Amino acid sequence: MTERTLSGIGVTPLSGVGTVVWYRPDADLPEPPAPEDVDEDAELARFEDARAAAEDELEAERERTAERVGEEEAAVFDAHVQFLNDPQITDGVTDAIEGGLPAEHAVQETFSEFVEQFENMGGRMGERADDLRDVRDRLVRVLSDGERVDLSSLPEGSVVVAERLTPSDTAQLDPERVAGFVTVTGGRTSHAAIFARSLALPAIVGVGEELQSVEDGTEVVVDGESGDLVVDPTDERKEAAAAAAEVDIRHESVETADGVDIEVAANIGTLADLGPAVDRGADGVGLFRTEFLFLDRESPPDEDEQYEAYVKALESFEDGRVVVRTLDIGGDKPVPYLDLPDEENPFLGERGIRRSLGPDADLFETQVRALLRAAASADGANLSVMLPLVSTVEELRAGRERFESVAADLDSEGVENELPEFGIMVETPAAAFMADRFAPHVDFFSIGTNDLAQYVMAAERGNERVSDLGDYRQPAVLRAIDATVSATEGEDCWVGMCGEMAGDPDLTELLVGLGLDELSMSAVTVPQVKAAVAETDTADARELAERVLQADTKAEVAEILTLDQ
Ligand SMILES: C=C(OP(=O)(O)O)C(=O)O
The missing domain is CATH 1.10.274.10 (PtsI, HPr-binding domain)
Structure with a gap:
């Protein structure tokens, strides 16, 4: 049996070895009666x-x-x-x-x-x-009284192969028994891909029709990093994949080969994400997307409920920083009870800080109260807050003033509170252009490359037709990052990154070279990024960054970084 390789989109940097189990849930219906x-x-x-x-x-x-x-x-x-x-x-x-x-x-x-x-x-x-x-x-x-195919009790070492996996299918997969999954259809942001990352499962999506040629019972290696599905692998290949599957989880903080500290943190949406973040060795939380506390319910969480949530996150990382982003509602994150306006271009409309300083001012005040109280709690010294979608200095000032005036209110009520470290997301071209004017007013920037790439390139995130344009490896996006970091020179302002780019271990050296102090990502890639940091030499990384910044095209960037396109 000769080894062959099919290519798809790898969605987790994990490898698995196992035996194919085809999952075909949709049986054809018989002809209808007259x-x-x-x-x-x-x-x-x-x-x-x-x-x-x-x-x-x-x-x-x-x-x-x-x-x-x-x-x-x-x-x-x-x-x-x-x-x-x-x-x-x-x-x-x-x-x-x-x-x-x-x-x-x-x-x-x-x-x-x-x-x-x-x-x-x-x-x-x-x-x-x-x-x-x-x-x-x-x-x-x-x-049709069909039997439910039980994905939760597959034989150990199964690699589930399917046309597509729905969220309910994926949620049934038991990571203890399943060695990975591979689908004909799907993209990097499909539900199946998101679940794979949450469950830390090796997975490849979008392999195409060629996948149909892989039969039940075939041995395969799933390389969720490169997107390669190796069919009938050699023994050496299997051993290499098994070795790669054993990720080295570091719970201690990491420094580059020449001794520069780089914080490697996790992004969380809900408290359920805290466990995986701790387990995979994150130093802290680099982005707490608090809007998830507000979604899928009938009314917003009150001050105490929010306070408890923030304190819980702080308790999980007693020695690490927890960066909480204030509400980022609007855009692609609708909240039914808020009666958001119907906008032609919601990503360019009333979202993030624009709502917090406008129609959601009351919600914002409640959140600020909860945050100021959490900052004064036992572990609160490690709390940082940041504002989303800032594009003007006035917004930054107004946001900051809200924190100060609410703190004064709490003082007058005799409620213990503390002003936390204060920063903004850099995710609009305006923020990147004006970074030197923002820097003196903040303790830190966190670059949100998902939105920054979409706004710099005018290419909607999640729209597959323009995904090549909206790629964070586009030279214009890299220049925006460089401009942001360079603007902090001589200022007391650290710079982190919390978009998907930060979790791509192939880019860690470049990001260190560009001068990032902190990288925050979904928990699954924390070990790989920590390993990449430890291998990086900052002088080499800076030289690499300088070369990459000279590139005219994304293809040239990829070539310098020796990446697949
Ligand atoms: C981290 C980001 O924010 P979100 O994905 O939550 O919009 C970003 O835009 O990069």
């Missing part, structure tokens, strides 16, 4: 029963996912319930039944039309098509 043979009332009733049963299943899976993976990932099941009850879709199914189709065929037909519509929209909306498919297949399975 319309006159369909009992309309009975089919309508079957559809209603199936909807209720599917909703019960979704609620159970939501709970299970919240426990095993995290609240943020569990939220996808709420979106499924919304689709299940969306009047436009349910009316469509009802009409199709009244037109003479049995319930399962009516569901298949109606949902498939909506799936197509969402796919045509592309970007984030395109990704919702996967959710719709998931709801459709669930309903069809319930209606």
